[in-house]
Amino acid sequence: MTRSIQLPPHILAIDPYVPGKPIETLERELGIRDSIKLASNENPLGPSPRAAAAVRAAIDNLHRYPDGAGHEFIAALSAHLGCRPENLIMGNGSDDIIALLTQVLLHPGDRAVMPRPSFLMYEIAVRTVGAEPIFVPLDNLTIDLDGILRAVDAKTRMVFLCNPNNPTGKIIRQADFERFFDALPPAVVVVVDEAYIEFVRDPDCLQTIDFSKAERPLVTLRTFSKLYGLAGLRVGYGIMPAALAEGLNRIRQPFNVNLLAQIGARAGLEDREFVNATLHCVHSGLDYLYGELDRLELTYHPTQANFFLIDMQRDAQAVFEAMLRQGVIVRSMKSYGFPRCIRVNVGTADENRRFIAALGAVIDQIAAEPAADV
Ligand SMILES: Cc1ncc(COP(=O)(O)O)c(C=O)c1O
DSSP states (O other): OOOOOOOOHHHHTOOOOOOOOOHHHHHHHHTOOSOEEOSSOOOTTOSOHHHHHHHHHHGGGTTSOOOTTOHHHHHHHHHHHTOOGGGEEEESSHHHHHHHHHHHHOOTTOEEEEEESSOTHHHHHHHHTTOEEEEEEOBTTBOOHHHHHHHOOTTEEEEEEESSOTTTOOOOBHHHHHHHHHHSOTTOEEEEEOTTGGGOOOTTBOOOHHHHHTTSSEEEEEESSSTTSOTTTOOEEEEOOHHHHHHHHHHSOTTOSOHHHHHHHHHHHTOHHHHHHHHHHHHHHHHHHHHHHHHTTOEEEOOSSSEEEEEOSSOHHHHHHHHHHTTEEOEEOGGGTOTTEEEEEOOOHHHHHHHHHHHHHHHHHHHTSOOOOO
16 A cells, blocks of 8 residues: 655645755856855854854763753843843844744634745745745835735734845834834834844934834844854744743753854854944945946846845846856845846955956846847
């Protein structure tokens, strides 16, 4: 008798998240060397040196379990943020906390409203628990808060927002959010994913931390993957009402943030020099890239994050492949609903120059080809 595995329909409805390929894999597949990756919004300067040193120093303790409650890490975070430890949850990346929130807050059949396109893990986490994602299209690349309000109904239990939004880099304004938040039914929990908030230069940008500290139905998500250069360690955190944090603590794996991750992230938090260097790199890099794209007469969408969209006026997948052959890895935005756009993150000054040179070469190539209808 043959037996086949039957997956439930709500799992079959999930399109798996496709992460950017590691640079080594791409080089092997394409037979290229010395390529640069500007596709996953990582920190181009590498990891925080203080974090790396702390991780190295902790290697001999790998036979020990980590502190499951993360006392020292949580204490350091709470001092850094000025909030109570009861309002903090640590996660194996902020992805982990997104999943925990949906498990704690949603029943099968409940709804969670989210912008589209935005970070894909919201949809995956919602579908995983048999709940229904409701998508609200962006308005001019920006999250449409009024559209989200209109989409909220009696079945809605959560709203996801991403500020600045990935992949468009556009922000939510503080005043707009306050109106939006006040108009929501109190039973709806708003999750604001601030993975890139530290890169924002616009003073009108929403900062939710004061809301989430104040025991309102709001969660702020942050990560060590970007500003601190620790994507490989997997550390994120959430700031939320104590009763919700208590719910997440009931179901999270007891050691969800590993020993090296806790130690590395705590040291990274103190690495002011690296944080300043990263901010300088991203901001000066953006200014340089904007200037060069103006010179190349390309349309781009200014950002408040460490990545942005460039409208290539051509099939983005073809541009992505042509850039790969130049040894530069970017992200095609075709599957995000922007068929002519690529997303690129800021690199080091050297990487930014290489990116511009490669882009110039690709433009020359495509100028020689007939325009494609996309
Ligand atoms: C908007 C957004 N949220 C969350 C994450 C995931 O962060 P982490 O590495 O902490 O899981 C990313 C990663 O790219 C992201 O772009």
